[in-house]
Amino acid sequence: MKFVIPRGRLMDDSLAFLRNAGITVEINDSRKLIFRQDGNEIILPRARDVPVYTEYAGDIGICGTDTLAESRSNLFAPLSLDFGKCRLSIIAPRKYRLRDLDGLDIATKHPNITSKYFSSMGIDANIITLNGSLELAPETGIADAIVDIVQTGETMRKNKLVEIRKIMDISAIVVVNRVSQKIKYEEINSFIEKAGEFNGNGKVCKKYIE
Incomplete structure (x- = not known):
């Protein structure tokens, strides 16, 4: 096989x-x-x-x-x-809540899942596809928030980001x-x-x- x-x-x-x-x-x-x-x-x-x-x-x-x-x-x-085992989550600077992301830019390696999730929540977000180093996106202004895999959360915290909503367990x-x-x-x-x-x-x- x-x-x-x-x-x-x-x-x-x-x-x-x-x-x-x-x-x-x-x-x-x-x-x-x-x-x-x-x-x-x-x-x-x-x-x-x-x-x-x-x-x-x-x-x-x-x-x-x-x-x-x-x-x-x-x-x-x-x-x-x-x-x-890990999870796919919405991650953003501490100032944001989920509803604040309406009309904003979201960077992710998972554009299909992300688009479907935000649509299901009634949030109109602009999805930007990136292939790596997603934590850089909010810091550089490419995006306001990201959707990424979270394991320990250490990288997220080092980049002054917080997990604001889990999308799915993996x-x-x-x-x-x-x-x-x-x-x-x-x-x-x-x-x-x-x-x-x-x-x-x-x-x-x-x-x-x-």
Whole structure:
């Protein structure tokens, strides 16, 4: 089978999760992006590209719930995993409250989620897409506030910003190519059943409601 695993913060836990499920592929070259072993293949794209690679080139992937929601890919998500936990929040200088952001500029790596959330709240905000260093946006005047992932909150506090509203909780999930689910039904279901017993931290997984 072809597994799509994100490079970056989820990579080590994702590979540990695969090992617990009986899939072992040795990653022995930091420059390579595809590894093959024992009839399996590991594809290592950027985290944000995992849904696309899973939908068009893979069978099973691991990504964050935010990544799947932002991509709008047509994937089946059978398992939620007990790692990669954080949250996506609205972050701004202390002077702002949520309603103050109406008509203002919001910078984010998650434009689809952000636009949908503000629309649901009846707030007309201008969404600006940035790919990194979001905390700079309010300081430089590019945006009035940001929507970003919060883990410890340390970077946010160092840049004199506060979390004013959580949009969603995030965790790693298993995603499955819907075509592969039909063509490789027994193989994929066997993996999901075995993977459902343990996640990368050795704890029982919870079912993810699509």
